[in-house]
Amino acid sequence: MEERVWRVLVFYSDYGDGHRHAAQAIAEGIRARDPAVDVVVHDFMRETHPFLHPLMQRAFLGALKFFPKAYRLAYRRTQEQAEAPLLDWLTSLGEKRLLEHVAKTKPDIVVSTHPFAARGMAHLVREGWVYVPAVTVITDHSDHRYWLAEGTSLYLVGSEALKRRLEELGVPESEVAATGIPVSLRFGEAPSRAAAREHLGLPAGAPVVMVMGGGFGLLHDALKLLRALQATGAEILLVAGRNERLKKEVERRVRRGRLRVRAYGYVEHIERLMAAADVLVTKPGGLTTAEALALGLPMVLYSSLPGQEEDNARFLVSGGAAVRAGTPEEAAAAVGALLTSPERLAALRRAAAALGRPEAALEAADKILQLMRSPRSVPVRMRPRRSAAKTPVRPAAPWPAPEWPAPQLEGTPRFAH
Secondary structure, eight states: OOOOOOEEEEEEOOSSHHHHHHHHHHHHHHHHHOTTSEEEEEEHHHHHOTTHHHHHHHHHHHHHHHOHHHHHHHHHHHHTOSOOHHHHHHHHHTHHHHHHHHHHHOOSEEEESSHHHHHHHHHHHHTTSBOSOEEEEOOSSOOOGGGOOTTOOEEEESOHHHHHHHHHTTOOGGGEEEOOOOOOGGGGSOOOHHHHHHHHTOOTTSOEEEEEOTTTTOOTTHHHHHHHHHTTTOEEEEEOTTOHHHHHHHHHHHHTTSOOOEEEOSOSOHHHHHHHOSEEEEOOOHHHHHHHHHTTOOEEEESOOSSHHHHHHHHHHHTTSEEEESSHHHHHHHHHHHHTOHHHHHHHHHHHHHHOOTTHHHHHHHHHHHHHTOTTOSOOOOSOOSOSSSOOBOOOTTSOOOOOOOOOOSSOOSSOO
């Protein structure tokens, strides 16, 4: 008899590197827990909206850069809405491709780290077109309703506070777990500060400040910020991500003696730089800040993107792991104050370490594997399928169909969407 091979499909969407990094961390955690499990990681938007995806990505990044107030307004107005007609319409456009992709991949469970993918999979489960459990990993400290959809079997969230909030919104306690935002297992094995500085050629006793703007380098006033930080006398490490223009401009100014900065582009092993730093100046992206917390790295939060990053900032500041700054001068002043106050810096470091979850990927993997192997892991369907023409997708040999519960055709959804 052929030995069963379990398969996990992990979806992300390439709207900021955080969703992809979370997906990769989950895959890493699952492989560490059970190397026999087949884990595949796919870009949801590329698979389901291959023509629309590049246009939407440009529109999203453009809105954040040029129309942040409009984006913030749209985000806040939809945060508490029970319905998401625009997002559901977008999901419906890729419904056929998503169903075909799931049928082709034959997963035993599907994990989503972006709300587009999460709602798309929940829709297929809810309508009875797939019979595999859908897991949503929320990659920010946000309770935006776009993340929530009937048909989801399990939510994995970054904190106990967000877990309680989802329960208040009607998610059953058994269907939400506070695992932490998944980060690479490398953050649990990061070098010591002394070893990291030696590797990077940094002075052992000098203060080191790291500056990040996310994978896309979305950090406005970066040059002004770097000039202001020079006044602190610290060694400055800039990670420009994919913003090659910023990296080249900084390098040009360094050559001319106008800046004292070490500039990096996209860095794969970011934990090595974080381990060397005393303070991180960053916009509060969910994954970047989760990585910093995993290393107990204090943060000065600057240039928050509207919406979810503002939610992240509130969580970090209230937890005592970060301070906020609105201008380059305020950021430099906050960094200077921390570097000249060892007690205050140590307090932030302790708070960051207390919030950090370096093994979040392993905790998430445990929940996912447990659910995958549970025979009753798919939620009961709450209403009849709208179309009998689609063929339900079940795990196929060597993924035999489990004993799913009989569909419930009547009843009230557990929480309104």
